[in-house]
Amino acid sequence: DADVTQTPRNxxxxxxxxxxxxxxxxxxxxxxxxxxxxxxxxLRLIYYSFDVKDIxxxxxxxxxxVSRQAQAKFSLSLESAIPNQTALYFCATxxxxxxxxxxxxxxxxxxxxxxxxxxxxxx
Amino acid sequence: SQELEQSPQxxxxxxxxxxxxxxxxxxxxxxxxxxxxxxxxxLIFLMMLQKGGEEKSHEKxxxxxxxxxxxxxxxxxxxxxSHAGIYLCGAFxxxxxxxxxxxxxxxxx
Numbered sequence: 448d449a450d451v452t453q454t455p456r457n458x459x460x461x462x463x464x465x466x467x468x469x470x471x472x473x474x475x476x477x478x479x480x481x482x483x484x485x486x487x488x489x490l491r492l493i494y495y496s497f498d499v500k501d502i503x504x505x506x507x508x509x510x511x512x513v514s515r516q517a518q519a520k521f522s523l524s525l526e527s528a529i530p531n532q533t534a535l536y537f538c539a540t541x542x543x544x545x546x547x548x549x550x551x552x553x554x555x556x557x558x559x560x561x562x563x564x565x566x567x568x569x570x
Numbered sequence: 571s572q573e574l575e576q577s578p579q580x581x582x583x584x585x586x587x588x589x590x591x592x593x594x595x596x597x598x599x600x601x602x603x604x605x606x607x608x609x610x611x612x613l614i615f616l617m618m619l620q621k622g623g624e625e626k627s628h629e630k631x632x633x634x635x636x637x638x639x640x641x642x643x644x645x646x647x648x649x650x651x652s653h654a655g656i657y658l659c660g661a662f663x664x665x666x667x668x669x670x671x672x673x674x675x676x677x678x679x
Contacts, residue, residue, distance in 0.1 A: 480667070487579075489658060489671040505666065535610065541667075559603070559660075559667055561613040 450474050453538050453562035460528050461570050468523045468565050470538030478541040479521040480559070481505075481513060483534040490537065496521055528569040538562040573597075574659055576670035583649050584678050591644045591673045593659035599639045603660040603667070613658065616644075649677050 451472045460466050470479065481493040482505075492505030494513040502513055510532060514522045525532055541559045573596040583589045593602065601620050605613040617626045619635035619642060626633050630647045646653050654677045660669045 482669075487671055489574075489576075490660070490669040492666055492668065495666060506668075537612070539667075558615050558618060560615075561605075563612040564610070566610065 451538060451540055451560050451562040453536075453565050455565060456563065457566045459568045459570065462529055464528050466525045466528055466567070468536055468538075468567070470521045470523070470562055472519050472521075472538075472540045472560070474540050474542070474560055475518070476540040476542050476560075477518065479515065480539040480541070481511075481521065481523045482537045482539065483507070483532075484537060484564075485534050493523065493536075525567075525569075528567075530569045533567060533569045536565045536567055574661055574668060574670035576657075576659060576673050578673060579671070580674040580676070582676045582678060585650060586648050589646050589649055589653075589675065591657050591659075591675075593642045593644070593670055595640045595661060597640070599635065599642070599661050601662045602633075602635055602639075602642045604633050604642070604644050605658045605660060607656045607658060607672070608654075609656065616657075646675075649675075651677050651679065653677055 454469045477498045480495040482490040483493055484490050491507050493507055493511050494505050496502045496515045499515050502515055512524045539559045539561045575594045577592050603618050604616040606616055607613050617633050619633055622637040622639045624635045632645045635642045654675055656672045656674050658669050658672045660667050
């Protein structure tokens with residue numbers, strides 16, 4: 448079974464509709480992330496959560512909201528979908544950080560695990 | 571925020587030939603990730619580099635992080651059709667992972 452699952456995998460909706468994308472993970476990770484991917488722009492961070500009570504905005508949070516229902520579940524909502532939210536959406540999880548003292552900065556010792564993606568089209 | 575610039579944006583290589591992709595950061599890299607993605611699909615983790623001068627290899631793919639930890643390269647030796655896809659570099663800064671725009675690799679038979 449996949450470690451990170453996303454539902455739905457594909458969705459077509461109309462402008463103004465509310466839509467929720469769901470993400471579940473079996474990794475037991477505290478950190479979860481939502482990204483969107485657009486051609487030529489790479490992956491951009493929408494929201495991230497370090498635990499159930501800690502939710503943070505990413506680069507492009509406007510028009511989106513999230514809910515961390517449990518350690519294993521992190522949902523992304525579009526309250527009123529618009530066409531420029533058409534994109535491929537990825538959920539990801541990650542484990543803990545270790546500090547690299549020689550460089551003085553945080554180094555993640557755990558890999559980010561990505562879900563298979565949700566292709567969302569807003570007409 | 572950390573900005574990662576990848577070059578080239580895309581490349582076409584003859585099967586059997588080598589290729590190199592570069593990833594340059596505006597800030598010191600404290601962990602550089604390389605992922606591969608087939609068009610429209612999920613990301614596959616390739617490798618992670620942490621220390622200046624570090625080099626890792628897996629099968630025919632080698633990644634390096636320079637001593638200053640601001641540039642990484644991904645080198646594929648004797649490319650095969652299975653190497654085709656989008657390659658993304660990512661780096662942590664302030665506990666968030668940001669990505670380059672990606673390099674699309676096409677392998678021609």
